[in-house]
Amino acid sequence: MFTFEEISRYHADLYEQRDDLDFEIDGIVIKVDDYRLREELGMRERSPRWAMAWKFPPREEITVVEDIVVSVGRTGVLTPLALLQPVDVGGVTVSRATLHNEDEVRRKDIRPKDRVRVARAGDVIPEVVERVEEPGRKRSAPFVMPENCPACGAKVVKEGAYTICPAGLSCPAQLVGRICHYASRNALNIEGLGRETAKQLVERGMVRNVADLYSLTVEDLLTLEGFARKSAGALYDAIQATKKPRLDRFLYALGIPLVGERTARLLARRYGNLAALRQATEEDLMQTPEIGPEIARSVVAFFREKENREVLAALEKNGVEVQPQRDNAVGLPLQGKTFVFTGSLQRFRREEAKERVEALGGRIASSVSKKTDYVVAGADPGGKLDDARRLGVQVINEEEFERMIGRSP
Template sequence: MASLQSMEQLIAEINKYNYHYYTLDTPLVSDKEYDSMYDQLVQLEQETGIILPESPTQRVGGEILKGFEPHRHLASLWSLDKAQNMEQLRNWHTRAIKLVKDYNSKNPDNLLPELCYAVELKFDGLTLNLTYSNGQLVQAATRGNGVTGEGILAQVKTIKSVPLTIPYTEGTIEVQGEGIMNLSVLSQYNERAAEPLKNARNAAAGALRNLNPKTTAERRLSAFFYNVGYSDAVVFKDHREMMGFLNDNRFKVNPFIAYYDNFDDVTEELAKIVERRPSLDYLIDGAVIKIVDMRTREALGYTDKFPRWAVAYKFEAEETTTVLESVSWEVGRTGKITPVARVEAVELAGVTVQNCTLNNIGDIERKNLKHALGARVFIRRSNEVIPEILGKVTEDHDGEEIIFPTNCPSCGFPLEQKGAHLFCNNRLACKPQLIGRITHFASRDAMDIDTFSVMTAELLYSELGVREPADLYTLAFDDLVKLDRFGEKKANNLLAALEKSKERDLASFLFALGISNTGKATTRMLADHYRDLNLVMAATVDELVVLPDVGGIVAESIVNFFADPLMRDGIDRMLALGIQAKAPETPRVVSTDSFFSGKTVVLTGTLHQLTRDEAAARLEALGAKVTGSVSAKTDLVVAGEKAGSKLAKAQKLGIQVIEDEDEFIRLLEN
């Protein structure tokens, strides 16, 4: 018992010193004193065989992991809309003002305050999403696609500025931040490394996505935190309060955050950040401007991709010159042929560039690149993962000619030019197209076939003759288990995922089909409007063009797709094999005469008969407005199991509360 108490005392002391050293940058003891206490703790752990969860000895990295497990975030991690210049930034600001004015005109008794802005640095590292339950760090994940990421808890525990425990113990929260490698740390690492690292951004991302946590620990990463993305209890009135919460709970918050009431002051702050950028000990690629008030954020809401209350201001793209060495041609799932340029390796914006995009043959001609092989070209890296070639350095034809292909580089089929693009129309026998369609069909926003990847598609194509999505539903266990890297568990997992995918709704199925010129928003609209696959397939161009956001090209793409006998045959096969492709039983049609019509409703706690998202969708279909915070304007709170502060606030304000889930379901159904 005495040893355990000594361990607890040492852990508390060491964690306090770590917090002051790595988070506050204000050391309290010498390295010698720190090392002495750390050695005492290690000795006690060896003697007792006990290692407490919050022990700093867990930060050195454990055994090599077998792989990354997917982690579904409790709340979505949104991307940010980007402003490339001051005009775009002011356009974002103008839209925000308009949205606030529109809201206030409709809600005169609940006016939003004047806009106030927070300006933060935009770190260039790897996004982290940390989950704390009752004060303990229980999970850490990458951003992934914003809904599901990769669990990297063992790796993140090696970052000494990440608290393993926090004072807040009243529920579960998700905290977002950025894992980074300081430039000074990178320099020190490279002085002793056999293989020097190219840049801090890739060094941080590579360390955090390394299956050996010891490698992560060796990189001596740091992290800054800037958002509480989910909480089942704590509520913030504004961004200042949220940042105060992070500070109080020992998270490392970047000191360069400023608040302004005047938007002109925001633009001046951006200029200061640009001047400060070279002196920082970490990479940034811009700044983030956020509206401070949380109620205003809620009112402005989100587009399909971005929050309307925040924007990323990107610094001017960095440019350089290099030599264009070669051009290869890649085939996409729609048959489009895309040129990819290989250039002489060059450092640009913190990364080594070797491949650049050329978009299409029209782009090559427009940029005077037709005779550019072996010549020097301008390249730029801004937001693109692959940098862009801007044009030749000289106007002379001083390079070799880029030969445009006349036949598909994969299957040899004659190519057709449509506008500025080349297309391979061999949809039935062109391998990259088939693999691309199958991979798209299985993707998360489509049929969401878990664990499926492009490598899986290639293996099924080459070994089992899978040529179209319908073939996936004919796969058998005996065939799968014989495949390379397929054991019984993986085979069963894939078959279970395929079976589960049969229940995906009509909108997901339509998106999975990969109809040209249509995205998720269009397929969702089609599903909501027609609510029946047969009706969608029978729609005419004249019927479609009157629907929201459907022009002539999109309408013709939809009609032509379903008029194709091969596509119809594949759909018929999938329906015969059990694909349901049905619209939800409750249509997305807003009711005006239900119990919930016109009411502002807050959901809190855990529901057991349906998920929070399902409950929100059904409430909205019945005319309710679902919000995330309780206020005087809230009409109703639905409180499930373990409801916390939102329920308490509703009771304090005298707001109607439904705590009986059966009663809530009855009201939904009636």
């Protein structure tokens, strides 16, 4: 047990040492070390109630805004970005920072050539905190949001604080964003399909929607800048390897508004296959835990839209078969089993291990309790291993875990 003063002193000491450490830290985490209390406190949606972060103030530096440009994301939202004179913020060179939206730019009154304070907190995109007063300097004209989308020229619309390009997939910037999202690690994980490649595919008219990815040949990919026989072959293989996606990942990859990874998983569990989900009504969707009216409306609207239906049909035509998913299915090999990982896993990514366990009916917990069935110990296991021994929980190594989940090497 520590008193608040002790914790506070530790926080202050560590903050002073932070620049001397070999790694980047953004604060401390305070955890309840009494396991009974932990169980009593339980979990919030994504995080335990028995642990809380106490962050350090973000790192800040002063630099100059060279220009303000507007970028268009996959959902069509226009975001003003400050292009900065590169500056080192806590060991990372920052050359662009988000200004969020038009109101924010106006509120902070940021204009090109202004001196500004820039902050970076953890992995998030750096942001412009405020303008630094420079008495006597003549400033440029205030920033105004363009009336037309910088990528496709469509007239933009305002929705609350947001400015949106309504052109959907006919806007190349949105299409590039969608392709990148579809290929991203937690979606279908197509290695080698990054922003630059997606941009080229769209600019050359080779891909008009995500379904077109599957008709690309090695020869097509060879025409792209920066591709040789080997890399083109690898990208082709990577794309073809995603033809049997799991339902939850596929749903996330589609980029349905308001459907993040967690929601995609909940929907996949409830409906089990794409056809059932596509037929669901708003009322029915809302019977799913954690799904409220806004998400339900968004899902129904997505599957009703003509363009999306066409893309889904084209995906099917190009050989994409979304795999049905079963949940609560009795008889799954790891049904009701709880796993905790500790140490670094050499043979799996954690995300992969988690998916595998869940697909087999088990679940992953973040801390060891009497209810834990197995602790999987990787290299350099932490205190969880001691917890397991103390509570008499079975400890297995990665090899044993691999056999248990039946993964072929």
